[in-house]
Structures are given as C-alpha cells and as structure tokens.
Amino acid sequence: MSPSSRYATINSDYPASDLTDAQKRHIWVQTQLRTVTNNYLDGINIDFEGTIPKTRVDLRDGLSALVNEAFKTFKHALPHSQVTIDVPYGPDCVFNRCYDYPALSVVVDVFFIMEYDELGEGLASPNSGIPRTFKGLSRYIDLLPSQKLLLGVPRYSYKYKCATLTKNDLCKTSGARTSMPFSDIYRLLLDSGAQRVWNKANLSPFFKYKEPTTNELYQIWYDDPESLLYKYALAARTNLRGVGVWHDDCVDYDKSTMFNFVRQWMWHVLPLRSVKDIVT
Template sequence: MTWISPAPARCFQAALILLYVSAGSIAELERGCPCDKPELCEPITHTPAKEVVGFVVNQDNWMKYNWTHLTTLMMFTDLPTNLMCHAHSLGVRIVLGGLNGFSVANLTNSTARSTWIKDQLALVQSSYADGINLDIEAPVKNGSLEQKLLTLFVHEVYQAFKSANKNYQVTYDVAWSPNCTDGRCYEVEKFADIVDFLIVMSYDEQSQIYGPCVASANSPLPKTELGIKQYLDLGISPSKLVLGQPWYGYDYPCIDVRPGDVCYIKKVPFRGVPCSDAAGSQHNYGSIRQLIREDHITVQWNDTFKAPFFQHQITNIMHQFWFDDPPSLSLKYSMAAQHSLKGLAFWNVDSLDYSDEPHGRKDTEEMWTAIDAFFSN
C-alpha cells in the first residue's frame, strides 16, 4: 500500500466514516452465518491479558498480517465476511471503528444519540463483529455542556452494547495527552471507568507546535512517555491504557535548513495554534523504506527524540522525513511494558509492504517482530 495523504492522521480518523458490509456480504448474512462453522459467527468470549490492536484501512492485505501477534482488529474500512470468519477462527476480535456519521453537535439531542447507538449495534450484530471503537476527536471546551454529554454518550454506548452481549468490546481513542490536546477537553478519567480500555493515540504529537515552527519526530519517546504518565497521574489504571503508535511518517518541505539539521517549515495553523504537522504529508512505512532503498538515502538517528529521520532533495526543495521504525518503536513498546500498560495499537497495519518483494517483506517482518519488545519486558 502506498497511501499518501496531505492531511494528518487525526483528520482522517475524525472524518465521518460510514462503515458498511459489502452488498455481496449482506446477501450471505441474510442466509445466516457465512462461516463454515456457525460458532465462528459468535462474539469472542475470552479477554486476553494483553491487547495488540491493529487499525485496518484496507481490506486487501489481511491474509498477510502476522495474526499470531493480534488480539483485535479495528475496521476503518469494509468488513469482508471471510476476514471475520478467519479472525474468529484464531480468537481475534473484529471491532467496527470510526465516528460513523455521529456529530458532537447532536450530543444535546437524546433521540439522535439513541438512534445512532441502535444503528451501530444493529450493524455490529448483522456483520457478526465484536464491538465498537469510538473515535470522536472534535474539540470540546472544558466545563461545557458538550463535555458532560459526551461522557453520557460514551456511557449510553457502553450500556447498550454490553446489554446486547456482555462480550462486546467498547473502546475509545484519546489524544496522546489528556491535557485538552487539540482542544479535546474530555473527561478521560470517567471514560476509563466506563469503557473496556482507552487507546492513547501517541502520534501526530506535532499537531500543535508551540515552539519554533520546525520539523520534528511524530512520536518522540520523551513526549510519548510524558503523555502516558499524565494519564496515570489522573489515577487511571494502566490496565485501561493501550499505547497507540504510528506505522507511518511525515515528509516536511523545508523553507530553510539551518545548522544541526533544523528544518523550518511553513506555518499551517490548527485549532488556534499557528504551526502544525499539517505542513507535512503522511507516508506509510512501506513507502518510506522503498524511497530509502531506491535513492540510497542515509538515515540518521536523533538521540533526543529516539527517532530516525533523513533529508532528501526533491525538485530543488530540501525535505526532511521523520518516521518510526523497529528500533524506535521497540523503545516505546518497552516503555509501555515498564508502565504495565494493557497493550499496544498501531495506525495502521496496512502501512507495511505486503508484496513479495524481498526487501519489503523483510521490513514488514521486522515491524511485526518489534512487538515482542512489549512482552519481553
């Protein structure tokens, strides 16, 4: 997959994503369970001690995932019935993800909330999935009515799904820091008490740049650990926190490069801050590794951020790329283990090279193997 988007991942995630089952699958479902064994259409009942969650955005690669490392797949794309059957045969949950068309503006409308919840529950049931992942990232003011109603909404979703089936999983994606990051002033302590676990999206940490407008790491280890500690300092149990990590990087066109490889970038505001990572564009890990190989690029290591980067001239403009790789991710996976977190999550599992090209296959295997750092600490 070589998906490249000029918009940050948070914008993609916060889009109003409508999940659905393909027309062919609907016909199968109307005839009953589409799996060879009827029990595969039942929700997974066991709860793993640790979670390894993959966000899925492309339904073409799933047969090549490293399934031995996964406990849950969160679908941000169509759900093929054969994927569901295969996942359930391996004890892996399939959870429907995204905002699914619900707007924060509707929080004050109890009928709209109820209708949305019923529709999503029906969708999960009809596709034989295992629950829902809430990814509401709209700004909400601290102390506002919307803040209280969002917490109520999360509780209503949880109650509806657990009443339908106690084995359904309900989770919420939160920002890398609980301190009103990007204007998201959510009652995260209450969220943690309600849902099965929170996925801390420890990426796009440059979404609001308060210092010099320069390119930097997407998920630097010190900042990532700071965010996790802030959640723990609120009294949230580590067993309710899953560390989300990026399997992608950013390409920043430099408007000026100064000594020390300091790349000044264009000021692109985001939610009240004049500089953000929106000045760059996302590239998945597979395409970054391909660029490095084809152009014989030397990758450098920033020991402050514990992250790789490189500079590359494209059409007379110097670009600086920041990304994560197995060494940088292993450090953060180990950090998650040291804090006894519930698990790991990745945006997204389709960012790797699942082709049969030898170098790409090696890169992909190393990314999956890096997960072992979480379990070896």
C-alpha cells in the same frame, strides 16, 4: 482496527455538533449495535476526535453520555462485547479535546492512546517522539488504571518541505506536510540515497533529501523497528493493557518485493511476551 487481538470490532465516529442531542445519541448507539450484531462482531471502537473546548461543558458531558449509553447498551445486548475509545496523546486538552477522561474510563473497556501527530511548530519534528509520548502517557497513568490503556504507535509519518536548516540540521518549515506510510518512507530513504540519522533526544530516526527535478529540500521523521522498540518497552514497564498500531496497511505486504523483509522486521519487534494484548 480492533482494540484487541481477540476482538473484531467496528470503528465509528460521531459528530461533535450532535453531542447535546439525546435522541440522536440514542439512534447512533442503536445503529452501531445493529451493525455489530448483524455482522457477528464483538463490539465497537469509538473513534471520536472532535474538538471540545474547555468552556463547552455541555459537549463534554454529551460525549460522556454517548459513551455511557453505548457501553450499557452493548453490555446488555452482548455481555462479552468490548467498547473502546480513541484518545489523543495526552489528557490535558491536547488538540483542544477537553474530555472528561476519568468519567469516560468508567464506561469503556480500553483507552486507545493515539501517541502520534505529536507535531511541533516551525520545525520538522517526530510524529511520535519519546519525550512527548512519555509525558502524555504518564498523565494518563496519573488519572487512570494502567490496565485500561493501550499505547498506540504510528506506521506513518510526515514529509516536510524545508525552507532552511538550523545548525543542528533541523528543517525549518512553514508547517505544510504530507502524510506518508512507512513503506513509502523507507523506499524513499533507499531510492534517494539519503543517510538515516538517529536523534537521541527523541529516540527517533530522520533523513533529508532533495527532489531531483526541483532541487527542493525535504526532511522526514518517522518510526522504524528501532524506535518502536523503545515505545513497546515503555508500555511493558508501565504495565499497560497492550500496544497498538495505526495502521497495518502502512506496511507493504507484497511478498515478491524486498519489502517482504521490511514487513517481517516491523512485525518481529512487537513484544508478544512482554505485553498482554497486541492490537492489529
């Protein structure tokens, strides 16, 4: 994944257990720089998604030190390079990721906000519903300049097995779920003959269906061009740096199938004129 259409970058993680080790941080940064330089790339996307509890100030400061060293090293060796970092859908210790977001914003070019995996408890729920997306994004805007932010949206979602349904036709589940790319979800929607239902509260579609062999009931919330348009509009209205998708391969690119139309449909709604940068 590249954090901007103008950059080709590597995507690299770092173990949380090594955040307090300055020597390991240094070796990691130098290794990433060599990879970028040897492959004529334009920078690095730091895809750190480790847990940092609020009480672990040492880990929090270690992450800030790692990103700071990466930023200074890359900018010195490759002045026009880009350093970005992936962050969860909200800055308030979401997923127990209690990072120092203001400190990190000073030493990266862009935050890629992963506005997905916004999963509820006990019920099948949107992977990226507008209320939680708006709340998380608003908190980032309270802390950081909007031009530091990219809104990341999903091209995948989850299939939930239903124990029962509520009066509102929502799936009560044990929490078990299976990840599915958009093309598989859309194919299942058509093949099962299920009805697409639009949820106004979350501005998201969903459907339920039964497996023909087991008669088990499943429900899937997902994002399609209609729901994505609302998120793209949100990015434009808040003057973000741009939008991004995770990830491109979730759409079927086989031109010999009917999904050639679906692929074009998904790409067509990207706001090429209303948002400055498009992540691919």
